[in-house]
Amino acid sequence: MFMSNAAYAPVPFRSKGLKAGETHFYSFEVTETQKQGMGYKPLLLQYLCHLTDRRFVFELLSSSPDEMLSSTLQTVSTVPAQVVKQELSSQESFSQGNVVVTLPNTKNQLVFELDYETIAALKVVRTLGGSYAKIVVQSANSEEKAIVLAVRNVSGSGRQRNCAGDFIRLGKELLYSDDTQLSSLFQFNPKAVARFTQDVQTSEVPVLVDFWAPNCEPCQIFKPVIDEVFTHFNDRIRLIKINIEENPSIPMHYNVNCFPTLMLFKSGTIVEQVSGTVSAKLLIKVLNKHLVE
16 A cells, blocks of 8 residues: 655655755665565665655665675666765754754765666566565666665654555656646645745745644734744845645645744755744744844
């Protein structure tokens, strides 16, 4: 049975190996396999696989030197293995409401990638030992190679399960479907998220995003506070109000499940998040930290 895309979209990114303007939609834990008899043998090559609007990003989690020699992914990766900085985060709670402050820290992460233009086919392979996801990649000399992956969810909710079918289905939707098809299948529109992401990335001033719902009583109570704060900062911030009933994809992408929620973006990066209602005084204090020139 197909699980909701909310189980995979999004999970906290353990690294920021994204390219400029790229949007991350889904994440899975995958293990590279090797053909053995009538089935496949899992190797010790485990990755976090992120599906974006442009490519598959594979962050190596564990391996052995010997098994890296057996890696098909390493040989067909769009670019040679690269090291990117891994960003960690810590959280700080204030006394009123629920305010989350992200503080970046870094370390290195080995990353592979497959651009969508190189993918010839996505298939589910079923064997007596279970189902696997098969990615057929076409190289520059037109030679085709296949990567077969054992796939699990990494949402952190519920038990891990075989998600090969979901991986292939979501991958195909990102590759081939238009906005209408995606919206009708999952009530999720990746291109709407991409447009929003581009909007906040290109803003010349920090963007304060208010996620609200028409029938949410706390949202209505909080509205005058937001208006007061916006008036206080005047042209130092930009305010975007997201009606979650009309635009469900954007809060879904950012894992917003409590309303009202405020997010402050600087150059497309979330630097502050406030869930629930807080006083105007506290909200001004929190935002001021990011608006000092």
